[in-house]
Amino acid sequence: MDETVWSDYVKGLLKAELKRKNVTYKQLVDKLAALGVSETEANIKNKVSRGGFSAVFLVQCLAAIGVQSVRLDDLPASQ
Secondary structure (H helix, E strand, O other), rough: OOOOHHHHHHHHHHHHHHOOOOOHHHHHHHHHHHHHOOOHHOOOOOOOHOOOOOHHHHHHHHHHHHOOOOOOOHHHHHH
């Protein structure tokens, strides 16, 4: 499977969780800072836009916005 399919999936996953929690990128900067993670709004926008961020960044974002579980039942490999 093409790498861009996976990167699009992960990007969509993070964007969906941000929307579900009603958190903007600006608010995410503050929430990450509370965890000791230094990011700028522009940095976050770029990372999410390209979908090429690390698993560590993904988990930091999910933890910062209070996501406790993620469903993976629509993984690209299952299509």
